[in-house]
Each structure stands twice: as C-alpha cells, then as structure tokens.
Amino acid sequence: DAGVIQSPRHEVTEMGQEVTLRCKPISGHDYLFWYRQTMMRGLELLIYFNNNVPIDDSGMPEDRFSAKMPNASFSTLKIQPSEPRDSAVYFCASSGDRGQLRHTEAFFGQGTRLTVV
Amino acid sequence: AQSVSQHNHHVILSEAASLELGCNYSYGGTVNLFWYVQYPGQHLQLLLKYFSGDPLVKGIKGFEAEFIKSKFSFNLRKPSVQWSDTAEYFCAVNTDNYGQNFVFGPGTRLSVLP
Numbered sequence: 322d323a324g325v326i327q328s329p330r331h332e333v334t335e336m337g338q339e340v341t342l343r344c345k346p347i348s349g350h351d352y353l354f355w356y357r358q359t360m361m362r363g364l365e366l367l368i369y370f371n372n373n374v375p376i377d378d379s380g381m382p383e384d385r386f387s388a389k390m391p392n393a394s395f396s397t398l399k400i401q402p403s404e405p406r407d408s409a410v411y412f413c414a415s416s417g418d419r420g421q422l423r424h425t426e427a428f429f430g431q432g433t434r435l436t437v438v
Numbered sequence: 439a440q441s442v443s444q445h446n447h448h449v450i451l452s453e454a455a456s457l458e459l460g461c462n463y464s465y466g467g468t469v470n471l472f473w474y475v476q477y478p479g480q481h482l483q484l485l486l487k488y489f490s491g492d493p494l495v496k497g498i499k500g501f502e503a504e505f506i507k508s509k510f511s512f513n514l515r516k517p518s519v520q521w522s523d524t525a526e527y528f529c530a531v532n533t534d535n536y537g538q539n540f541v542f543g544p545g546t547r548l549s550v551l552p
C-alpha cells in the first residue's frame with residue numbers, strides 16, 4: 322500500500338479564497354482523522370470519521386471549516402473563506418482494520434502545508 | 439476525556455547520552471499507547487506501541503518504552519542517542535471504548551549535539 326496520500330503538499334492562497342485539502346486513507350482502514358499542526362498549538366485533532374461517518378468534530382475551529390468523506394477512499398477538508406491564521410500543516414491519518422475489531426496505530430500522510438497570505 | 443502530558447518541551451543531549459522522555463496520561467480505563475517521531479519537515483511515524491502484554495515494549499531504532507499502569511505513565515527511553523535522533527517526539531493514547539480517538543501530547547523536541 323502507498324500509505325495515506327494527501328494533496329496538495331503545499332498550498333499558498335490569498336485570504337478569502339476557498340481551500341480544499343484532500344486525503345486518501347490506507348485501503349481497509351475504517352477510521353480517518355484530520356489534524357492541524359502549528360508551532361503555537363501543536364498537533365490538534367480537528368475531526369475524525371468512522372466508516373465515512375463523522376464521529377467527533379468538536380475540534381473544528383469554526384464554521385469556515387468543513388470536512389466530508391463521501392466514500393471509504395476519499396476525504397476532503399475545506400476552508401471557506403480562508404484566513405492567515407489558518408496557516409498550518411494539515412495532516413490526515415487513518416487507522417483500524419475494517420471488520421476485524423482490531424486496534425491499530427494511526428498512519429499519517431505527508432501533510433499539506435497551507436499558507437494564507 | 440483523556441489527556442496526555444509530556445514532561446519536557448525541549449531536551450538537549452550530546453551524542454551517546456541516554457534519553458528518557460516522560461509521558462503521562464489521564465484515563466482510568468484500558469488504554470493503547472504510542473510514541474511517534476517527527477523528523478524536521480516530515481510527517482509523524484510510529485516508533486512503538488503498546489496494546490497489551492509485556493509492559494516493556496521495544497520499537498525501531500533502539501527505542502523502548504515502559505508502561506506503568508499505576509503511574510499512568512509510558513516513558514520513552516534510548517540508552518545512547520545519535521545526532522540522527524534529533525526530532526520531535528509525541529506520546530499518544532487511545533482508549534478501548536467505542537471510537538478510536540487518538541489524543542496526542544504536546545510533543546518534546548530533542549536536539550542531539552554531535
């Protein structure tokens with residue numbers, strides 16, 4: 322497996338623009354997580370899904386952020402409108418072993434470095 | 439809700455020195471415990487994990503960690519660090535209830551001087 326795949330790796334956008342980050346989890350994993358990492362706040366869990374259903378979105382900072390998982394192999398994190406304070410590295414991670422009820426570790430993607438100017 | 443604390447924000451060591459990074463969690467039930475490493479500019483990678491069994495677990499690159507249930511601790515150790523161990527280290531926990539909510543500690547930055 323190629324691991325968790327995120328795109329784009331880098332994104333520079335102007336304040337007010339819509340930004341969409343994409344994630345393809347590891348095949349067979351039934352949990353998907355979106356994290357944000359900044360120097361000031363460290364690694365923050367934004368939202369996670371189980372079997373494509375959002376379980377906990379309490380970490381989503383505000384309504385400008387939304388996440389979807391239309392199927393088991395794809396998720397998006399959207400920021401609309403973007404602001405300079407959204408600049409961070411956004412990581413997607415996946416875990417689980419579909420149907421096996423077996424815990425696994427979280428596997429992280431390479432991250433998307435977002436800069437909002 | 440569970441939380442994870444790490445004792446040190448930044449640790450500076452010389453090569454060949456021994457390392458111990460502290461990690462404590464708050465949750466009274468069954469936990470799964472992890473240490474991740476993040477090299478500069480890279481993503482988080484798993485160093486080691488504990489689910490059950492022997493509380494002393496060995497990971498990659500000579501790292502090990504010991505789960506002490508009575509102390510709610512999962513400290514990371516390495517007998518002799520190398521310059522290439524310079525990175526940020528994260529302790530994480532998830533609980534054995536419904537939902538795999540990985541909670542990460544704030545991280546400890548390790549700088550190893552050559």
